[in-house]
Amino acid sequence: MPKRNSADNPPDSPRSLRRSNDSVGVDQMPQISPYLELVNQILADVASSYDADISTLFRVSNDRTRLYLEAIYDSKGVVEIEGTQPYKLEWPDPQADQRQHHGVTCWVAEHGEALFVPSLNDLRKHVAYSGTGAWDTKLFEEPEGVDDPQLGFGCFYAVPLRTGEGLPKDKVIGVFKIERRRHKPIFDADERKAFDLAATSISRTLQMYLSTATSLRRVLSEAAHILRGRLADSNSVIEMCLQLLGQGDSEIVYAYARDHLPRAESLLRTGCRRIERVLEAYRVEQFPADFNLEDIVAAALEAGFTDQNRCQTFWEIPRDITLRLTSIQRYDLETVLLNLLRNADQHSKTDEPVQLHIRASESPPIVEFEIIDHGEGVPKEVVERAQAAALSGTEEEALLVVRGGGTGLRRVYRFAEQYKWDVVHDWPQNGGTTFIVKVPNEEESRS
């Protein structure tokens, strides 16, 4: 990254003055979320490397030199991020011959390409302004309009925030934009390069934000579904105990409590554990962290088996190895493991325990979980249906509608698809089913 010599910019130059103002604003910015903190850090780093006027994000309001995230979307609508100016973009009908644009920001989002508008005349002539309504005309009115001889439109640079290659509608999540008044210096090549770089990094950060926000909604919905049942059931058992206690026959109460209270206690305990994990997933630290593998396995075993003797665990690596995951990924990995373990238990003979092997490879760095049952095995059609449903995205509805019928397996494949984990299955000749889950644990996946 080029680093300019400070001698290139005398202390009283506009660039130096702007940077001086910027340093005040950084500390005053509200700390909204780790994602926006990271966005700020990206901006600060890029600005520092390129000596670019890039750290004015969210702060300069009276001066028309400003930079902001103007539109953030996901597939279902606008994602509100405090400190940004979100609005919904009506994506054009691909069948339509002509499209009326509603400003340059929308044009950039729809086309998925960066746009530099060097002057007011270019702005007037741009197709993005054709066919716009009265609100646009007002932009040019004096004295505050863009026609102002001193403070009016100088130049404009907008970069789409992309989450990858592909159609803008699917991949563009926002626009990263700067406008300058006439008395401000025009963008130079380095500064434009800096904006492009910052926009790319911010795209990645916001993608993580969107993914986390979506996952959090799912985690809460699932937890609500499961917890309602567990808590209601355990509460009912306690109520029944108390009612029987009211009858006064201690032998009956004792027998009833002996038969049913341990299960109610277990339901409550695992319910509380799940609440803890949901709360943990909701904590601010949504960036990848090192999670102890033994804890993950222990949680999956506890939730997967009423009788943990039903599972033999073989550690082929040290137990204190860590996996770098976000807290949501950790939660979902537990879900993957417990669903495979439950499946294996369900399809195993009663006298043959399920086997769980935990191993790792260094090149490529992968942690591997192998779950083996020696029973009748999971039917092939159930596995195939689960894979197909996970890929087609229809499993959410099924999850909410009815339990059973391979729903757990669908979630396994769905999470594997989402996080690029590898799930391999096999039906060995000596019977049963083998599932192997491979989770990357490399530096690249840690970033």
Place this chain on the structure above:
Amino acid sequence: MTARILVADDSINWSKPFCDFLNQRGYHATSVAKGNELFTSVLNAPHDYDILIMDNSMPEADGEQEIPYCGVRILGMLVAHFRDHTVPPALLDRVIVRSIYSKQDINSLRNEADDLTELGCSQVALWFDRSIPLDELMRAVNSLCTPPLRRE
């Protein structure tokens, strides 16, 4: 006369303690955990039960097609099956349905329950909360036993 109650719920964490509780309270309760078990139990012994307490979301499958809200649908199938019988099973007239689904599902369930009422289930009680206080549930059971049960 002891009321014979069939409890159909896929959560044995609830159904087993509940059946034991009912038995301790002087009822005769048995449980099934799947939709098809409910269907065949009533089909094979239609007059062995007086009251049905069912969860609306029991796992059930019809070939490749999963049946949503299968509890009420299976009830509908039973009602249709026994429509022409001179003495339909008593439990089809005394039903308590528990459901934990969202508002959208509740509307759908309500419509299906209305259909059942039209078909001849005169007493279908819907509960949209799994955590029904035990007192309320037992009041509902007692009210279904009044007037006194009569058997053919």
